[in-house]
Amino acid sequence: MQFQFFWIPVGDPATATATLNRTLAEQRVIQVDSEFVQNGQMVGWAICVQTTVAAVRKGEAAPACDGQTQPASTAKIDYRDVLSADDFTVFAELRVWRKKRAAEEGVPIYALATNEQLACVARERPASKAGLEKIKGLGSGRIAKYAEDLLGICRSADRVAAVQR
Structure with a gap:
């Protein structure tokens, strides 16, 4: 900043x-x-x-959730520019959850999930643990520990979106 x-x-x-x-x-x-x-x-x-210090320019693609086409880049990403408004709202909720949970556990926030992983969860909105397994880097340990929280945030966002339609 x-x-x-x-x-x-x-x-x-x-x-x-x-x-x-x-x-x-x-x-x-x-x-x-x-x-x-x-x-x-x-x-x-x-x-x-x-x-902000740096941002992804409008129109540039967000990193791929499966890791297959993800560029090796250290540029900061402004997720407001690469996620839809609804997805960014979910992403923001996921970040609030991550910060609170990391503080409770006394670990750094990136130990729970990276911004990129949270963006993938927000974009994909998985409905099950199997959906979370498709997101690169989450791993079985994180999924076992945090799946209910992550899936709950996704379900809540889907309910809100359904009511707004």
């Missing part, structure tokens, strides 16, 4: 506003905070823009 700071003077905002707007259009923005500041001769807006 990166922070960028902007000063937009009230007297002549055009140039600074154009720079801010360009940044907002080109970056994946997480949050924008602004504060009107009046300090003697300095009157304007102080703006803090929080952005």
Whole structure:
């Protein structure tokens, strides 16, 4: 995550506003905070823009869940760009579960599942342990330990989607 700071003077905002707007259009923005500041001769807006460091460009494919066509890349992936809105909602729920469960067990989050594996679960929405076995890297130990939680989140998401239709 990166922070960028902007000063937009009230007297002549055009140039600074154009720079801010360009940044907002080109970056994946997480949050924008602004504060009107009046300090003697300095009157304007102080703006803090929080952005992601790297993202997969729109239109690029997400890594394959079966591992067969997955490129060897260390580029960060912005799963908002590669998952559908519904799949990203499930992915976010899976990440919340993973964080809570890892804290309970006193292990790092990646010991439960990687973001890539959670994205595959969100996209595939397996209905059984056999479906989870198709996801590269989960393994029988993780499936035995976490299948009920993972499948429960998928079932819950499917019920919500059915109600919304």
